[in-house]
Amino acid sequence: MSKKIVVIPGDGIGGEITDAATAVLRKAAQKHSIDLEFETHHAGGAAIDLYGIPLPDSTIEAARQADAVLLGAVGGPKWDNVAPDIRPEKAILGLRKALGLYANLRPVRVPASLSEYSPLKPEIVSDTDVLIVRELTGGIYFGEKCEATVVDGVEQAWDIEVYSVPEVTRIVALACQAAKLRRGKVVSVDKANVLASSRLWRRTADKVAQDHADVELSHMYVDNCAMQLALAPKNFDVIVTSNLFGDILSDEAAVLGGSIGMMPSASMGEGTGLYEPIHGSAPDIAGKGIANPIGTILSAAMLLRHSLNEEAAAASIESAVDKVLAEGYRTADLYRAGLTKVSTGEMTRLIENNI
Known part of the structure; x- marks a missing residue:
């Protein structure tokens, strides 16, 4: 067909x-x-x-x-x-x-022939091959928000980050499937030391990984991930993360190739x-x-x-x-x-x- x-x-x-x-x-x-x-x-x-x-x-x-x-x-x-x-x-x-x-x-691939265009040193970035999987329809971008309100005489604005178990399950499962076509490693990126939504994300990711025994799942805080993308991008295979973190990290990674x-x-x-x-x-x-x-x-x-x-x-x-x-x-x-x-x-x- x-x-x-x-x-x-x-x-x-x-x-x-x-x-x-x-x-x-x-x-x-x-x-x-x-x-x-x-x-x-x-x-x-x-x-x-x-x-x-x-x-x-x-x-x-x-x-x-x-x-x-x-x-x-x-x-x-x-x-x-x-x-x-x-x-x-x-x-x-x-x-x-x-x-x-x-x-x-x-995906961010930097063949040796393009390493000279990168802001990083060629030996650091050459042969980088990373796939960032970003959740696209949930999180803080789609949560409840307030443009402006006054509390005790002070103007405030707020945005709420919300994720459900099904939303995290499907995105992590997709990342695991993608990893099976690559090198079989997934780094789940969150801020579980601070955010309740990230703790749910991490717990759910661990459960999903149990159904993908041939994929190696690890966790990393988003600030450390951002740093490691600049220090050692070749260490990454698949990165899976939330809408907000993925928006930032994918643009950072896009610069690697120049x-x-x-x-x-x-x-x-x-x-x-x-x-x-x-x-x-x-x-x-x-x-x-x-x-x-x-x-x-x-x-x-x-x-x-x-x-x-x-x-x-x-x-x-x-x-x-x-x-x-x-x-x-x-x-x-x-x-x-x-x-x-x-x-x-x-x-x-x-x-x-x-x-």
């Missing part, structure tokens, strides 16, 4: 980078005898222009029926002045909600998985053929691994990317003297040719 992939180009460079990723997907699928079917739908600013809303029902329904969704990027200055309830970014939040996506997966143009991500949960690079739509360079497609191409590799269970095909894409980078090819954002500058299309073809 063919696997249906819904492609949502979005705005700015979105069309260029999703075109690159689908071309690489087609090549990997051909090599590994996978039958893929692609269908394009609109979201973000492009959908506002066409339909007056950022996320049409037709896009939602197509995503629900698909095996996976590949998203480019949404937004741009063109839509800065639209009403707040129809901003392009609402499309991503709407898709996550409609598809029941509760986990964000953010360029967000290289960073893929996935949102997983109850329904169709959503795959996208972490960078924005970059409308200032749209149409110039200089966008870095690698973040989206690596997102496509995640799509093969996590939604289609095609590990060999996913690994073939990642190996092709590593080989092209090791040979010195770079798009404009990563170019330095002595290397070979290539366009978006040229980078795509080089990766295709190495699959």
Whole structure:
């Protein structure tokens, strides 16, 4: 049976980078005898222009029926002045909600060929391979809050962190499953020495680990984890943590490789998985053929691994990317003297040719 992939180009460079990723997907699928079917739908600013809303029902329904969704990027200055309830970014939040996506997966790989771009010393960061699994729909971002109140004549504001056992169970279980495709180690990050919600998180994580005997679970306080990501990132395999801590740690880890143009991500949960690079739509360079497609191409590799269970095909894409980078090819954002500058299309073809 063919696997249906819904492609949502979005705005700015979105069309260029999703075109690159689908071309690489087609090549990997051909090599590994996978039958893929692609269908394009609109979201973000492009959908506002066409339909007056950022996320049409037709896009939602197509995503629900698909095996996976590949998203480019949404937004741009063109839509800065639209009403707040129809901003392009609402499309991503709407898709996550409609598809029941509760986990964000953010891999950070730093091959030796890119270690010079990192703010860390090459010997510390080279060959780092970390997967951060962030809980996406709970915690302090979604808890009860008060913007402002007056208590004894003093203005206050507050936010409440709430997690339930089922919420923690499903995210830790997902992290354990992901670890089985990697090196089998999960670090659960919390602040259990201070926060009651973290103590529940830790107790629940230990119970979940009992069902995954082939995965090694350990715990770490969030402040120590932040420090260790800068001191010894190669010690980590999979990190699983709450919405707030994951938001911070994933952005810290993204800097390790030196360029967000290289960073893929996935949102997983109850329904169709959503795959996208972490960078924005970059409308200032749209149409110039200089966008870095690698973040989206690596997102496509995640799509093969996590939604289609095609590990060999996913690994073939990642190996092709590593080989092209090791040979010195770079798009404009990563170019330095002595290397070979290539366009978006040229980078795509080089990766295709190495699959």
